[in-house]
Amino acid sequence: MKMLVFVLAVLLVGLSLARADERRLDLAGVERVEITGDAATVTLTARAGETPQAQLAERRTGWFSRWYSSWFYNDCRTSSRMWVEGTVLRVEAHTPSLLESSDCVVELTANLPPDVSVRIDLAAVEAQLDGRFAALDTQTRAGDLVLAGAVERVDLRGTALRVRLDLSEAAPRAVNLAVGSLDAHITLPMQASVGWRVDAKAALVDTARTNDSDGATQIRVSADFLRLSIR
Secondary structure (H helix, E strand, O other): OHHHHHHHHHHHHHHHHHHHHHOEEEOOOOOEEEEEEEEEEEEEEEOOOOOOEEEEEEEEOOHHHHHOOOOOOOOOOOOOEEEEEOOEEEEEEOOOOHHHHOOEEEEEEEEOOOOEEEEEEEEEEEEEEEEEEEEEEEEEEEEEEEEEEEEEEEEEEEEEEEEEEEOOOOOOOEEEEEEEEEEEEEEOOOOOOEEEEEEEEEEEEEEOOOEOOOOOEEEEEEEEEEEEEEO
């Protein structure tokens, strides 16, 4: 019996390691990332000096996760996948079955070449981006997005979003937000000239900056309910 348990444990570890190897990709030459599917946690870095690579994994979270024994092969496995197609990294995030979904989360972690474009089309997303990006385009029902660094253009659409854009490294050309309920905080370089236009049923805009219609950075916001801070 002890030998059988040992053999099973070795097999499970081997399966896990094989899966981990299959879910890592070399991203040299990637210029664009497209993420689609159900829901995921996304962590992207795009800075010079980092080795381009990506890893896609599923992790059990929540209070009940502690009760799952490591001896049982019930590890949140889903049909999520990623592959490189030319210069595009494509990711499909699929949540596990209904009984698993409340405890399992799909996680994408990637080091990308600088100046890549990122498109996220997920039902729900928690994303953290750090570095220099060409563009960020997101469509989601519910999301929490943080970007620290620089980006040329931002286009965000959704039902409910919390957004933190720390763009103090370099000012973007355009930030376009079309969200039902939006809580957004945007930080720009001190010397940046910025103009903004807001269309909302109820809005609170907090800023000490001059609204310059000819500014190099233009912010356009359309929302039902909005809280916007521009620093």
